[in-house]
Amino acid sequence: MAGKSSNKNLDQLLTTLSLIIDYQGGEQLYHAWRVAIVAKCICDEISPAESPWLFYAGLLHDIGITGMNDHPARHPELTMSHLSHRLKYHPVIGAGIVGEIPGLNRVAPWIRDHHEWIDGNGFPAHKREQDIHVNSQILRMADDYDLRFRARAGLTRSDLYEFFRSRVGTEFSPAMWDALRRLNSGDMGLFFFEVNDESRLPYKLREILHDLPAIDRTMSGEAFIDVILRVFGIVIDARHRYTAGHSERVRQYAAILSKRLGIKGHELKDIARAAYLHDLGKIATPLSILDKAGPLNESEWRMMKKHTIYTMELIDAVEALWPLGPLAGYSQERYDGKGYPDGLRGSKIPLGARIIAVADAMDAIKTKRSYKEALSWKVVIGELQKSAGNRYDPEIIDHAIAYITQEKMFFDHKSIS
Numbered sequence: 291m292a293g294k295s296s297n298k299n300l301d302q303l304l305t306t307l308s309l310i311i312d313y314q315g316g317e318q319l320y321h322a323w324r325v326a327i328v329a330k331c332i333c334d335e336i337s338p339a340e341s342p343w344l345f346y347a348g349l350l351h352d353i354g355i356t357g358m359n360d361h362p363a364r365h366p367e368l369t370m371s372h373l374s375h376r377l378k379y380h381p382v383i384g385a386g387i388v389g390e391i392p393g394l395n396r397v398a399p400w401i402r403d404h405h406e407w408i409d410g411n412g413f414p415a416h417k418r419e420q421d422i423h424v425n426s427q428i429l430r431m432a433d434d435y436d437l438r439f440r441a442r443a444g445l446t447r448s449d450l451y452e453f454f455r456s457r458v459g460t461e462f463s464p465a466m467w468d469a470l471r472r473l474n475s476g477d478m479g480l481f482f483f484e485v486n487d488e489s490r491l492p493y494k495l496r497e498i499l500h501d502l503p504a505i506d507r508t509m510s511g512e513a514f515i516d517v518i519l520r521v522f523g524i525v526i527d528a529r530h531r532y533t534a535g536h537s538e539r540v541r542q543y544a545a546i547l548s549k550r551l552g553i554k555g556h557e558l559k560d561i562a563r564a565a566y567l568h569d570l571g572k573i574a575t576p577l578s579i580l581d582k583a584g585p586l587n588e589s590e591w592r593m594m595k596k597h598t599i600y601t602m603e604l605i606d607a608v609e610a611l612w613p614l615g616p617l618a619g620y621s622q623e624r625y626d627g628k629g630y631p632d633g634l635r636g637s638k639i640p641l642g643a644r645i646i647a648v649a650d651a652m653d654a655i656k657t658k659r660s661y662k663e664a665l666s667w668k669v670v671i672g673e674l675q676k677s678a679g680n681r682y683d684p685e686i687i688d689h690a691i692a693y694i695t696q697e698k699m700f701f702d703h704k705s706i707s
């Protein structure tokens with residue numbers, strides 16, 4: 291697979307990722323989509339050859355906030371005085387994440403500087419004038435445009451003109467202002483108001499995606515899936531300190547158990563990949579629930595259970611990942627049929643999902659969580675034995691216990707962490 295089809299998967303990945311970033315407190319903010327569309331259109335006026343890249347940069351510009359309970363779009367008047375440390379450095383964190391995505395590393399420096407102002411009063415590095423790349427300034431302007439719209443829904447076009455004109459020489463350069471003025475005149479006059487209309491946003495986005503040239507003609511389908519996994523993994527781990535490393539350990543345990551069950555080739559690969567993504571949907575679960583020290587109440591539990599649905603939805607949004615959806619999404623089903631989301635029972639649960647369930651339990655029991663300390667492997671074995679045949683497939687539990695006894699028990703005498 292190459293060219294346009296790689297592009298399609300990349301587009302699906304990035305639009306999905308940006309929705310994940312913008313899903314805050316049960317609400318979809320669509321901030322990244324708007325910033326991407328506006329940034330691309332401003333760039334069309336200044337340097338059209340760069341505009342597809344600006345579009346991708348816009349989708350990911352705030353990826354550094356992943357894991358925060360807050361979103362910059364809720365603070366249109368972001369100033370140094372009330373910035374948390376994490377918020378102040380989200381452009382640097384974001385640039386680090388995007389720099390990891392092959393084919394997209396060129397946009398990382400633009401993302402790093404998307405809150406810098408030409409007068410040196412931006413953040414985090416207080417850069418000035420020509421030290422700030424023109425594409426970072428475009429992102430700054432597109433970002434501010436959405437923040438202003440969001441904050442003041444009844445705003446008129448002349449209010450917006452006035453707002454941006456007043457910031458020329460401080461936040462933006464005169465060249466930026468010229469581009470915005472050209473864009474907001476003539477046929478493009480209604481452009482920004484269209485972007486503000488949530489119901490038209492998906493169509494506008496699809497239109498742009500359809501016309502984007504292929505940006506990577508070398509990446510194969512398999513290599514691309516690995517990129518997707520790495521990016522989702524970074525996002526999952528950034529979300530929550532107790533789950534950091536969990537996805538990778540569950541991937542390893544699921545691969546070990548699968549091999550012990552005689553699974554090979556593509557099936558093995560799919561199970562390991564799905565294991566890595568099994569908690570993806572928790573990105574949409576409020577941290578107050580993930581972090582709760584005591585048991586969850588009924589409504590919190592209902593919310594918690596939804597993460598399996600989100601996992602399947604997010605995986606389904608990227609065509610290249612489709613085979614992984616049921617394996618990851620059904621990993622909370624129980625062997626006795628009392629699990630969720632569908633209450634599947636026994637062999638009705640895909641084998642891969644049953645394996646991931648055991649791998650998940652191995653790590654969840656073993657490691658420290660907000661509500662418990664790390665436990666010894668001996669305790670893990672005891673817990674798994676109690677759950678064989680009710681929660682988990684007994685054959686897979688036998689393999690898990692054999693593996694722990696042969697490979698892991700030794701470590702109980704060294705350390706339990």
Ligand SMILES: [Fe+2]
Nearest residue numbers: 351352362405
């Ligand atoms: Fe930002």
Ligand SMILES: [Fe+2]
Nearest residue numbers: 351352362433
């Ligand atoms: Fe932003």
Ligand SMILES: [Fe+2]
Nearest residue numbers: 536568569650
């Ligand atoms: Fe998990």
